Amino acid sequence: xxxxxxxxxxxxxxxxxxxxxxxxxxxxxxxxxxxxxxxxxxxxxxxxxxxxxxxxxxxxxxxxxxxxxxxxxxxxxxxxxxxxxxxxxxxxxxxxxxxxxxxxxxxxxxxxxxxxxxxxxxxxxxxxxxxxxxxxxxxxxxxxxxxxxxxxxxxxxxxxxxxxxxxxxxxxxxxxxxxxxxxxxxxxxxxxxxxxxxxxxxxxxxxxxxxxxxxxxxxxxxxxxxxxxxxxxxxxxxxxxxxxxxxxxxxxxxxxxxxxxxxxxxxxxxxxxxxxxxxxxxxxxxxxxxxxxxxxxxxxxxxxxxxxxxxxxxxxxxxxxxxxxxxxxxxxxxxxxxxxxxxxxxxxxxxxxxxxxxxxxxxxxxxxxxxxxxxxxxxxxxxxxxxxxxxxxxxxxxxxxxxxxxxxxxxxxxxxxxxxxxxxxxxxxxxxxxxxxxxxxxxxxxxxxxxxxxxxxxxxxxxxxxxxxxxxxxxxxxxxxxxxxxxxxxxxxxxxxxxxxxxxxxxxxxxxxxxxxxxxxxxxxxxxxxxxxxxxxxxxxxxxxxxxxxxxxxxxxxxxxxxxxxxxxxxxxxxxxxxxxxxxxxxxxxxxxxxxxxxxxxxxxxxxxxxxxxxxxxxxxxxxxxxxxxxxxxxxxxxxxxxxxxxxxxxxxxxxxxxxxxxxxxxxxxxxxxxxxxxxxxxxxxxxxxxxxxxxxxxxxxxxxxxxxxxxxxxxxxxxxxxxxxxxxxxxxxxxxxxxxxxxxxxxxxxxxxxxxxxxxxxxxxxxxxxxxxxxxxxxxxxxxxxxxxxxxxxxxxxxxxxxxxxxxxxxxxxxxxxxxxxxxxxxxxxxxxxxxxxxxxxxxxxxxxxxxxxxxxxxxxxxxxx
Amino acid sequence: xxxxxxxxxxxxxxxxxxxxxxxxxxxxxxxxxxxxxxxxxxxxxxxxxxxxxxxxxxxxxxxxxxxxxxxxxxxxxxxxxxxxxxxxxx
Numbered sequence: 001x002x003x004x005x006x007x008x009x010x011x012x013x014x015x016x017x018x019x020x021x022x023x024x025x026x027x028x029x030x031x032x033x034x035x036x037x038x039x040x041x042x043x044x045x046x047x048x049x050x051x052x053x054x055x056x057x058x059x060x061x062x063x064x065x066x067x068x069x070x071x072x073x074x075x076x077x078x079x080x081x082x083x084x085x086x087x088x089x090x091x092x093x094x095x096x097x098x099x100x101x102x103x104x105x106x107x108x109x110x111x112x113x114x115x116x117x118x119x120x121x122x123x124x125x126x127x128x129x130x131x132x133x134x135x136x137x138x139x140x141x142x143x144x145x146x147x148x149x150x151x152x153x154x155x156x157x158x159x160x161x162x163x164x165x166x167x168x169x170x171x172x173x174x175x176x177x178x179x180x181x182x183x184x185x186x187x188x189x190x191x192x193x194x195x196x197x198x199x200x201x202x203x204x205x206x207x208x209x210x211x212x213x214x215x216x217x218x219x220x221x222x223x224x225x226x227x228x229x230x231x232x233x234x235x236x237x238x239x240x241x242x243x244x245x246x247x248x249x250x251x252x253x254x255x256x257x258x259x260x261x262x263x264x265x266x267x268x269x270x271x272x273x274x275x276x277x278x279x280x281x282x283x284x285x286x287x288x289x290x291x292x293x294x295x296x297x298x299x300x301x302x303x304x305x306x307x308x309x310x311x312x313x314x315x316x317x318x319x320x321x322x323x324x325x326x327x328x329x330x331x332x333x334x335x336x337x338x339x340x341x342x343x344x345x346x347x348x349x350x351x352x353x354x355x356x357x358x359x360x361x362x363x364x365x366x367x368x369x370x371x372x373x374x375x376x377x378x379x380x381x382x383x384x385x386x387x388x389x390x391x392x393x394x395x396x397x398x399x400x401x402x403x404x405x406x407x408x409x410x411x412x413x414x415x416x417x418x419x420x421x422x423x424x425x426x427x428x429x430x431x432x433x434x435x436x437x438x439x440x441x442x443x444x445x446x447x448x449x450x451x452x453x454x455x456x457x458x459x460x461x462x463x464x465x466x467x468x469x470x471x472x473x474x475x476x477x478x479x480x481x482x483x484x485x486x487x488x489x490x491x492x493x494x495x496x497x498x499x500x501x502x503x504x505x506x507x508x509x510x511x512x513x514x515x516x517x518x519x520x521x522x523x524x525x526x527x528x529x530x531x532x533x534x535x536x537x538x539x540x541x542x543x544x545x546x547x548x549x550x551x552x553x554x555x556x557x558x559x560x561x562x563x564x565x566x567x568x569x570x571x572x573x574x575x576x577x578x579x580x581x582x583x584x585x586x587x588x589x590x591x592x593x594x595x596x597x598x599x600x601x602x603x604x605x606x607x608x609x610x611x612x613x614x615x616x617x618x619x620x621x622x623x624x625x626x627x628x629x630x631x632x633x634x635x636x637x638x639x640x641x642x643x644x645x646x647x648x649x650x651x652x653x654x655x656x657x658x659x660x661x662x663x664x665x666x667x668x669x670x671x672x673x674x675x676x677x678x679x680x681x682x683x684x685x686x687x688x689x690x691x692x693x694x695x696x697x698x699x700x701x702x703x704x705x706x707x708x709x710x711x712x713x714x715x716x717x718x719x720x721x722x723x724x725x726x727x728x729x730x731x732x733x734x735x736x737x738x739x740x741x742x743x744x745x746x747x748x749x750x751x752x753x754x755x756x757x758x759x760x761x762x763x764x765x766x767x768x769x770x771x772x773x774x775x776x777x778x779x780x781x782x783x784x785x786x787x788x789x790x791x792x793x794x795x796x797x798x799x800x801x802x803x804x805x806x807x808x809x810x811x812x813x814x815x816x817x818x819x820x821x822x823x824x825x826x827x828x829x830x831x832x833x834x835x836x837x838x839x840x841x842x843x844x845x846x847x848x849x850x851x852x853x854x855x856x857x858x859x860x861x862x863x864x865x866x867x
Numbered sequence: 868x869x870x871x872x873x874x875x876x877x878x879x880x881x882x883x884x885x886x887x888x889x890x891x892x893x894x895x896x897x898x899x900x901x902x903x904x905x906x907x908x909x910x911x912x913x914x915x916x917x918x919x920x921x922x923x924x925x926x927x928x929x930x931x932x933x934x935x936x937x938x939x940x941x942x943x944x945x946x947x948x949x950x951x952x953x954x955x956x957x
Contacts, residue, residue: 607932607933607936611929611933614927614929633929636929637928640928640945641944641945642928642929642932642945643871643928643945643946643947644869644928644947779943779944853936855899855936855937
C-alpha cells in the first residue's frame with residue numbers, strides 16, 4: 001500500500017505543472033523586471049490551493065522570503081486578519097499599525113513601504129473567500145500600485161463559496177485589467193489521474209471518480225480511510241479515517257475541530273487534558289498538520305466534518321472551555337471570544353465580546369464586520385438595558401450606512417429611534433431622526449427624507465443648540481440642494497454655519513460649505529468654485545472627515561454632464577476615485593463611476609462608458625448612481641442598435657419615478673426621448689419628457705430646459721417656451737443647425753453635434769450628420785438620416801466607413817493615445833509622468849486602462865500595436 | 868444565457884485556412900472570448916466570404932463587442948434571437 005502521508009501530496013500535485021510554472025514565471029518577472037505581480041488562485045474547496053502554494057514556496061531560492069497570512073474562518077472575521085500574520089513576521093511599523101488598528105489605506109501604504117525595502121519576496125494571502133472588508137481594501141489598493149513594488153502577491157480563494165454579491169467578487173471585478181494581475185483556476189483531477197491514484201489501493205476507480213468528481217481532497221480521504229466501498233460524502237470519508245485513530249487520538253481531533261484555523265498547543269491541552277501525547281499519532285495519520293504554535297486540520301472540510309459529528313452537549317462544553325481559556329490569555333481577541341461565546345450559548349459573554357469586537361472593527365474602518373458583530377450582540381441581548389441597546393442600534397445603523405447596506409441601516413435606525421423615544425432622550429431622538437432622513441435620501445425616498453429632516457429639527461430646536469442641531473440643519477439643506485431649491489438650501493446651510501462657528505464644530509462647517517458651494521455651482525460654473533471644492537476637500541481630509549472630503553471631490557464629476565464641463569471632470573476624476581477606494585467609501589466610488597460613465601458616453605467613448613456602467617450595475621448599493629449607470633447602458637445600446645435597450649431604461653424609469661429631483665429625472669427623460677426617436681416613435685416623446693421639463697422650469701435649470709425643448713422640437717411637437725437657454729440648444733431651436741453642431745464639437749460631444757445637424761433640411765448638413773453618425777457606429781441614427789436624404793431625392797449615399805476603419809484605436813481617449821505613444825517610445829511610467837506633469841499613480845492608471853482596452857497583457861504588446 | 872446573431876463584414880474577405888494554422892486562429896478567438904463568458908457557437912459565411920453571421924451565447928451585447936474588439940473582429944449588427952425548431956411541432 002502506498003505511503004499515506006505522501007498520498008495527499010501526490011493527489012494534489014498531479015496535473016499542476018502548468019499552474020506551478022505560471023507562479024514561477026510570475027516570481028521570475030518580479031526578480032528580473034522589478035515589477036510586482038498579483039496572482040489569484042481559485043478553485044472549489046479541496047482542490048488543492050494550499051498544497052500548490054506550499055510546493056511553489058518550497059521550490060523557491062532560499063533568498064526569497066515568503067510571508068503567509070490566512071483569513072479567519074470565524075463567523076465575523078477579524079479585520080486585517082491575514083496581515084496580522086504577515087506583520088507578526090515583519091515586525092516594526094507594520095506590526096504596530098496592525099495591532100493598534102490602522103485604516104486599510106494607512107496599512108497598505110506602510111506595507112508597500114516595507115515591501116520596497118526588502119529583497120524580492122512572496123506574500124501569500126490565503127482563503128480570501130473569508131476575507132474581511134479591510135483586507136479586501138488593502139488588496140484593492142495594493143493591486144492598483146502592484147507594479148511599483150518588488151513582490152509577488154498570491155491570493156487564494158474557493159470560488160464555490162462566492163455568491164453573486166460576495167464582496168470578493170466585487171473587488172475582483174474592480175481590479176484594473178492589467179498584465180500585472182492574473183488568475184489561475186485549479187480544475188479537479190481528471191479521471192485518468194484518479195485511476196492512477198486508486199490503482200495501488202484496489203478501489204474501483206470509475207466509482208471513485210464518479211463519487212468525488214475528481215476533488216483531490218475527497219479522493220485522498222477515501223483512499224486513506226482504507227475502506228473498500230467509496231463513502232457517499234466527504235464527511236463520511238473523513239469520519240472513516242478518524243475512526244482508525246486510537247480513542248485518545250480521536251478525542252484530540254474532536255477538541256481541535258472547534259477551533260477555526262490553528263489550535264494552539266496550550267489551548268488544546270486545556271480542551272483535552274493529557275491529549276498532547278496523541279499529537280504524533282494524528283500527525284502521522286495525516287489528519288492534522290503541525291504549525292509553529294499548534295496544529296490545524298489538513299483541510300477545513302475535514303474540520304467541519306468532525307465538528308458537525310460532535311454531540312451538542314460536548315460541543316457546548318468544549319466551546320465554553322475554549323472561551324474561558326482564551327479570556328484568561330494575555331492578548332485576548334474579542335472576535336475569537338465572541339465566536340466561542342455564541343457556540344457555547346453564553347448570551348452575556350456574546351454581548352460583551354461582540355460589542356468589544358465591533359468597536360475594534362469600527363476603528364479599523366471595517367464597517368461590514370462592525371455591523372455583523374453588533375447584530376450578533378443585539379440578537380443575544382434581550383435583557384440588556386434600553387440605553388445600551390439603543391446605542392448599539394445607532395452604531396449599527398451608522399456602520400451599515402458607511403458600507404452601503406441600506407436596508408439593514410434603515411431597520412437599525414428605526415429601532416434606535418423607537419428606543420430613544422421610549423427613553424425620552426430628546427437629543428438622541430433628534431440625532432436618530434436626521435440620520436434616518438439621510439438614509440431615506442440615499443434610497444430615493446424623498447418625501448420621507450424631508451419629513452424626518454424637519455421632525456429632527458423640531459425636536460432639537462427645543463433643546464439648547466448643539467452640534468446635533470447644526471448637522472440636522474445641514475441635512476435639511478442637503479435635501480434642498482438635491483432638489484435644486486437654492487433659497488431653502490442656503491437658508492438652512494447658513495443656520496448651520498451660525499451654530500458651527502459658535503461651537504467651533506468643523507464637521508457642520510464643512511458640510512454646510514459643501515451645500516453652499518453646490519448651490520452656487522448650479523447657478524454659475526465659475527472656476528473659482530472649483531477652487532472652493534478643493535479647499536473644502538483639503539479641510540475635510542485634514543480633520544479626518546473622509547465622507548465629506550470624498551463628497552467635495554465627487555461634485556466636480558457629478559455635475560459635469562449637466563453643464564458639459566467635461567474638462568473639470570477629467571481633472572478630478574482620478575483623484576476622486578482613488579480617494580474613495582482608499583477610504584473605503586463604496587457609495588462615493590459608485591457615484592464617481594456612474595457619472596464618469598455618462599461623461600464618456602457624451603463624448604462618444606461608448607466602450608469605456610458601458611464598462612464603467614456595468615461596474616455600478618453589478619453591485620447594488622444605492623438606486624441613485626444606479627439610475628445613471630442604467631441610462632448609460634440602455635442608451636449606448638439604443639445608439640448602436642444593439643438589442644435590449646429597454647430593460648435598463650425601464651428599470652431606470654421605475655427607480656426615478658417616485659423621485660422629484662431633477663438630477664435623477666433628467667438622465668431618464670433624455671435617454672427615453674432619444675431611444676423613442678431612434679425607433680421612430682416621436683409621438684411618445686412628449687409624454688416621456690413633460691414632467692422633467694416642468695421641474696426644470698420650476699428650478700430655472702436652463703441646460704435641462706434647453707435639452708427637453710430640443711427633444712420636443714425633434715419630435716415635431718409644438719415648440720416650448722424656453723426663455724434663455726445655453727447656446728447649443730438655443731441655436732438648434734432657432735434653426736441654426738450648423739452653428740449648434742460647431743458648439744457641440746467644441747464641447748467634445750460628437751453625437752450631439754450630429755443630432756443638431758439632423759434637425760436641418762439642408763442636404764449638406766444632413767450628409768455631414770450621416771457621416772458623423774456612421775463614424776460613431778450609430779447605425780439607427782444613420783439609417784434615419786439616410787431615409788430622409790433619400791426622401792429628398794438624394795441618390796448615391798455613402799454606405800458608411802468600412803467596419804475595419806471603424807475599429808479605431810480601440811476607443812482610446814486622447815490622453816491614453818498620447819501615453820501609448822510614449823510607452824511605444826520605451827519610456828517608463830515615471831518618465832511619462834514627468835513629461836506630462838502627472839503623478840506616476842495617474843500614469844499607472846492610464847496604462848492599465850490602455851492594456852485593458854487593447855486586450856493585451858504587457859507594455860511590449862501594447863507598443864507593438866502602435867508600430 | 869441569451870443567444871445572439873452577430874453580423875460582420877470583411878471587406879477583404881475572411882480567409883481561415885483549414886489546417887493547423889486555422890485551428891490556432893479559431894482557438895485564440897475562443898480563448899479570448901472565455902474571459903467575458905462569451906461562447907462562439909458557430910458561424911455562417913457567405914459564398915464570397917465577405918459577410919458572416921455568427922451565433923453566440925453571451926451575457927450581454929457589450930460582452931460581444933468587448934471580445935470582438937480584442938479579437939480585432941468587426942461588428943455590424945447584433946440581434947438577440949431564440950431557437951425555433953421546425954420539427955418541434957411534429
